[in-house]
Amino acid sequence: MKVAQKVFLVDDDPAIRASLKFSFELEGFEVVEFADAETIAEHAPSLGGGCLVIDYRLPGMNGLALLALLRMQGVTLPAVVITSNPTRQVRQAVADAKAVLIEKPLLCDALTAAIRSLISSTEMSLPVDLTQ
Template sequence: MSTLPPAIRTVVLVDDDSALRLALTFMLELDGFAVTALESGEALLQAALPPPPVCLVLDQNLTGLTGLEALAVLRARREQLPAVLITSHPRTSTRETAAALGAVIVEKPLMGESLSAAINAALS
Protein backbone atom coordinates (compact mmCIF):
# COMPACT_ATOMS: atom_id res chain seq x y z
CA MET A 1 0.00 0.00 0.00
CA SER A 2 1.43 3.37 -1.05
CA THR A 3 1.57 6.24 1.41
CA LEU A 4 2.27 8.79 -1.31
CA PRO A 5 -0.45 11.39 -1.81
CA PRO A 6 -2.31 11.22 -5.13
CA ALA A 7 -0.74 13.21 -7.94
CA ILE A 8 -2.19 16.67 -8.44
CA ARG A 9 -4.11 16.80 -11.70
CA THR A 10 -3.10 19.91 -13.60
CA VAL A 11 -4.78 21.74 -16.46
CA VAL A 12 -2.83 24.05 -18.74
CA LEU A 13 -5.53 26.40 -19.97
CA VAL A 14 -4.83 28.52 -23.07
CA ASP A 15 -7.40 31.20 -23.91
CA ASP A 16 -6.87 34.77 -25.09
CA ASP A 17 -10.15 36.01 -23.57
CA SER A 18 -9.07 37.16 -20.09
CA ALA A 19 -12.58 37.04 -18.62
CA LEU A 20 -13.20 33.51 -19.88
CA ARG A 21 -9.71 32.42 -18.80
CA LEU A 22 -10.41 33.70 -15.27
CA ALA A 23 -13.86 32.08 -15.13
CA LEU A 24 -12.57 28.73 -16.41
CA THR A 25 -9.64 28.83 -13.99
CA PHE A 26 -12.04 29.39 -11.10
CA MET A 27 -14.39 26.61 -12.26
CA LEU A 28 -11.57 24.10 -12.80
CA GLU A 29 -10.00 24.89 -9.44
CA LEU A 30 -13.39 24.27 -7.78
CA ASP A 31 -13.39 20.91 -9.56
CA GLY A 32 -10.05 20.06 -7.91
CA PHE A 33 -7.58 20.84 -10.68
CA ALA A 34 -4.43 22.92 -10.38
CA VAL A 35 -4.55 25.40 -13.26
CA THR A 36 -1.81 27.12 -15.22
CA ALA A 37 -3.50 29.77 -17.36
CA LEU A 38 -1.84 31.19 -20.46
CA GLU A 39 -3.02 33.84 -22.92
CA SER A 40 -1.70 32.48 -26.23
CA GLY A 41 -0.42 29.53 -28.17
CA GLU A 42 2.96 31.24 -28.32
CA ALA A 43 3.02 31.51 -24.50
CA LEU A 44 2.24 27.79 -24.31
CA LEU A 45 5.13 26.92 -26.60
CA GLN A 46 7.53 28.96 -24.44
CA ALA A 47 6.25 27.66 -21.09
CA ALA A 48 7.73 24.84 -19.07
CA LEU A 49 4.97 22.26 -18.89
CA PRO A 50 4.08 20.90 -15.45
CA PRO A 51 4.72 17.23 -14.62
CA PRO A 52 2.01 14.64 -15.32
CA PRO A 53 -0.83 14.17 -14.84
CA VAL A 54 -1.57 17.23 -16.97
CA CYS A 55 -4.17 18.00 -19.62
CA LEU A 56 -4.06 20.83 -22.14
CA VAL A 57 -7.24 22.86 -22.68
CA LEU A 58 -6.86 25.00 -25.77
CA ASP A 59 -9.23 27.52 -27.30
CA GLN A 60 -9.20 27.04 -31.07
CA ASN A 61 -9.68 30.70 -31.96
CA LEU A 62 -6.66 32.26 -30.32
CA THR A 63 -4.99 35.43 -31.55
CA GLY A 64 -1.81 34.33 -33.32
CA LEU A 65 -1.41 30.55 -33.38
CA THR A 66 -4.71 28.69 -33.16
CA GLY A 67 -5.17 26.02 -30.52
CA LEU A 68 -4.62 23.27 -33.09
CA GLU A 69 -1.53 24.97 -34.53
CA ALA A 70 0.01 25.19 -31.06
CA LEU A 71 -0.91 21.56 -30.38
CA ALA A 72 0.66 20.50 -33.69
CA VAL A 73 3.95 22.13 -32.64
CA LEU A 74 3.83 20.30 -29.29
CA ARG A 75 3.13 17.00 -31.06
CA ALA A 76 6.10 17.65 -33.37
CA ARG A 77 8.16 18.06 -30.18
CA ARG A 78 6.89 14.64 -29.09
CA GLU A 79 4.71 16.06 -26.29
CA GLN A 80 1.89 13.57 -25.99
CA LEU A 81 -0.14 15.24 -23.24
CA PRO A 82 -3.90 14.72 -23.45
CA ALA A 83 -5.64 17.71 -25.00
CA VAL A 84 -9.12 19.20 -25.08
CA LEU A 85 -10.01 21.78 -27.72
CA ILE A 86 -12.78 24.26 -26.92
CA THR A 87 -14.52 25.93 -29.83
CA SER A 88 -17.88 26.95 -31.25
CA HIS A 89 -19.31 25.25 -34.32
CA PRO A 90 -16.21 23.30 -35.39
CA ARG A 91 -15.86 22.65 -39.09
CA THR A 92 -15.27 19.16 -40.42
CA SER A 93 -11.61 20.06 -41.08
CA THR A 94 -11.22 21.21 -37.46
CA ARG A 95 -12.71 17.94 -36.21
CA GLU A 96 -10.41 15.92 -38.47
CA THR A 97 -7.29 17.83 -37.42
CA ALA A 98 -8.22 17.56 -33.74
CA ALA A 99 -8.71 13.81 -34.09
CA ALA A 100 -5.38 13.43 -35.90
CA LEU A 101 -3.64 15.32 -33.07
CA GLY A 102 -5.43 13.30 -30.40
CA ALA A 103 -7.56 16.18 -29.08
CA VAL A 104 -11.13 15.88 -27.89
CA ILE A 105 -13.47 18.75 -28.83
CA VAL A 106 -15.82 20.33 -26.31
CA GLU A 107 -18.14 22.80 -27.96
CA LYS A 108 -18.97 26.22 -26.59
CA PRO A 109 -21.01 27.27 -24.81
CA LEU A 110 -19.48 25.10 -22.11
CA MET A 111 -22.48 23.63 -20.35
CA GLY A 112 -22.56 21.94 -16.94
CA GLU A 113 -19.72 19.56 -16.31
CA SER A 114 -18.82 18.97 -19.98
CA LEU A 115 -15.32 20.43 -19.77
CA SER A 116 -14.38 18.78 -16.45
CA ALA A 117 -15.78 15.48 -17.69
CA ALA A 118 -13.69 15.69 -20.88
CA ILE A 119 -10.56 16.53 -18.86
CA ASN A 120 -11.13 13.66 -16.43
CA ALA A 121 -11.70 11.27 -19.35
CA ALA A 122 -8.52 12.50 -21.07
CA LEU A 123 -6.50 11.97 -17.89
CA SER A 124 -7.88 8.42 -17.36
Protein backbone atom coordinates in the same frame (compact mmCIF):
# COMPACT_ATOMS: atom_id res chain seq x y z
CA MET B 1 -2.86 13.89 0.62
CA LYS B 2 -3.78 13.63 -3.05
CA VAL B 3 -1.84 15.82 -5.47
CA ALA B 4 -4.05 18.02 -7.67
CA GLN B 5 -4.03 17.12 -11.34
CA LYS B 6 -2.89 19.93 -13.60
CA VAL B 7 -4.80 21.60 -16.38
CA PHE B 8 -2.78 23.76 -18.77
CA LEU B 9 -5.31 26.30 -20.04
CA VAL B 10 -4.60 28.33 -23.19
CA ASP B 11 -7.16 31.02 -24.04
CA ASP B 12 -6.64 34.63 -25.08
CA ASP B 13 -9.89 35.84 -23.47
CA PRO B 14 -9.14 36.84 -19.85
CA ALA B 15 -12.80 36.44 -18.81
CA ILE B 16 -12.99 32.90 -20.16
CA ARG B 17 -9.64 32.01 -18.59
CA ALA B 18 -10.79 33.33 -15.21
CA SER B 19 -14.11 31.53 -15.44
CA LEU B 20 -12.57 28.22 -16.47
CA LYS B 21 -9.81 28.52 -13.89
CA PHE B 22 -12.38 29.08 -11.14
CA SER B 23 -14.48 26.15 -12.33
CA PHE B 24 -11.49 23.80 -12.64
CA GLU B 25 -10.16 24.76 -9.21
CA LEU B 26 -13.57 24.02 -7.68
CA GLU B 27 -13.24 20.57 -9.22
CA GLY B 28 -9.84 20.08 -7.58
CA PHE B 29 -7.54 20.77 -10.51
CA GLU B 30 -4.42 22.91 -10.36
CA VAL B 31 -4.64 25.38 -13.26
CA VAL B 32 -1.71 26.89 -15.15
CA GLU B 33 -2.92 29.67 -17.45
CA PHE B 34 -1.48 30.91 -20.73
CA ALA B 35 -2.87 33.85 -22.70
CA ASP B 36 -1.28 32.86 -26.02
CA ALA B 37 0.32 30.02 -27.94
CA GLU B 38 3.81 31.46 -27.85
CA THR B 39 4.00 31.54 -24.06
CA ILE B 40 2.99 27.92 -23.54
CA ALA B 41 5.33 26.86 -26.37
CA GLU B 42 8.21 28.50 -24.47
CA HIS B 43 7.28 26.45 -21.38
CA ALA B 44 6.72 23.17 -23.24
CA PRO B 45 9.74 21.31 -21.81
CA SER B 46 8.59 21.91 -18.23
CA LEU B 47 4.86 21.16 -18.49
CA GLY B 48 4.85 17.82 -16.68
CA GLY B 49 1.69 15.74 -16.38
CA GLY B 50 -1.92 16.75 -16.70
CA CYS B 51 -4.14 17.83 -19.57
CA LEU B 52 -4.09 20.62 -22.14
CA VAL B 53 -7.22 22.73 -22.69
CA ILE B 54 -6.66 24.87 -25.77
CA ASP B 55 -8.97 27.39 -27.38
CA TYR B 56 -9.10 26.85 -31.14
CA ARG B 57 -9.27 30.56 -31.97
CA LEU B 58 -6.03 32.06 -30.67
CA PRO B 59 -4.24 35.10 -32.05
CA GLY B 60 -1.28 34.14 -34.20
CA MET B 61 -1.58 30.38 -34.57
CA ASN B 62 -4.80 28.48 -33.97
CA GLY B 63 -5.17 25.86 -31.26
CA LEU B 64 -4.53 22.92 -33.58
CA ALA B 65 -1.32 24.51 -34.89
CA LEU B 66 -0.29 25.04 -31.27
CA LEU B 67 -1.05 21.41 -30.43
CA ALA B 68 1.05 20.27 -33.41
CA LEU B 69 3.92 22.49 -32.27
CA LEU B 70 3.71 21.14 -28.72
CA ARG B 71 3.73 17.57 -30.06
CA MET B 72 6.88 18.38 -32.09
CA GLN B 73 8.41 19.67 -28.85
CA GLY B 74 7.73 16.32 -27.18
CA VAL B 75 4.61 17.23 -25.20
CA THR B 76 2.40 14.14 -25.09
CA LEU B 77 -0.28 15.40 -22.71
CA PRO B 78 -3.86 14.60 -23.65
CA ALA B 79 -5.64 17.60 -25.14
CA VAL B 80 -9.07 19.16 -25.29
CA VAL B 81 -9.79 21.79 -27.94
CA ILE B 82 -12.59 24.21 -27.14
CA THR B 83 -14.37 26.30 -29.76
CA SER B 84 -17.75 27.54 -30.86
CA ASN B 85 -19.41 26.52 -34.11
CA PRO B 86 -16.69 24.13 -35.36
CA THR B 87 -16.78 23.28 -39.03
CA ARG B 88 -16.67 19.70 -40.25
CA GLN B 89 -13.00 20.29 -41.19
CA VAL B 90 -12.14 21.50 -37.67
CA ARG B 91 -13.91 18.51 -36.15
CA GLN B 92 -11.94 16.15 -38.38
CA ALA B 93 -8.64 17.95 -37.69
CA VAL B 94 -9.22 17.69 -33.93
CA ALA B 95 -9.97 13.97 -34.28
CA ASP B 96 -6.87 13.51 -36.46
CA ALA B 97 -4.80 15.24 -33.75
CA LYS B 98 -6.17 12.67 -31.27
CA ALA B 99 -7.69 15.45 -29.19
CA VAL B 100 -11.20 15.88 -27.83
CA LEU B 101 -13.45 18.67 -29.11
CA ILE B 102 -15.77 20.43 -26.66
CA GLU B 103 -18.05 23.10 -28.06
CA LYS B 104 -18.70 26.49 -26.49
CA PRO B 105 -20.81 27.47 -24.74
CA LEU B 106 -19.45 24.99 -22.24
CA LEU B 107 -22.54 23.40 -20.75
CA CYS B 108 -22.85 21.09 -17.78
CA ASP B 109 -19.70 19.26 -16.91
CA ALA B 110 -18.68 17.99 -20.36
CA LEU B 111 -15.30 19.74 -20.24
CA THR B 112 -14.47 18.57 -16.71
CA ALA B 113 -15.60 15.03 -17.53
CA ALA B 114 -13.42 14.99 -20.66
CA ILE B 115 -10.38 16.19 -18.70
CA ARG B 116 -10.87 13.59 -15.96
CA SER B 117 -11.29 10.84 -18.55
CA LEU B 118 -8.20 11.87 -20.50
CA ILE B 119 -6.02 12.14 -17.40
CA SER B 120 -7.31 8.81 -16.10
CA SER B 121 -6.62 7.11 -19.44
CA THR B 122 -3.11 8.56 -19.53
CA GLU B 123 -2.34 7.49 -15.97
CA MET B 124 -3.61 3.96 -16.68
CA SER B 125 -1.29 3.64 -19.68
CA LEU B 126 1.82 4.58 -17.69
CA PRO B 127 4.14 1.70 -16.77
CA VAL B 128 3.65 0.48 -13.22
CA ASP B 129 6.69 0.06 -10.96
CA LEU B 130 5.98 -3.06 -8.94
CA THR B 131 9.29 -2.90 -7.04
CA GLN B 132 8.03 -0.23 -4.64
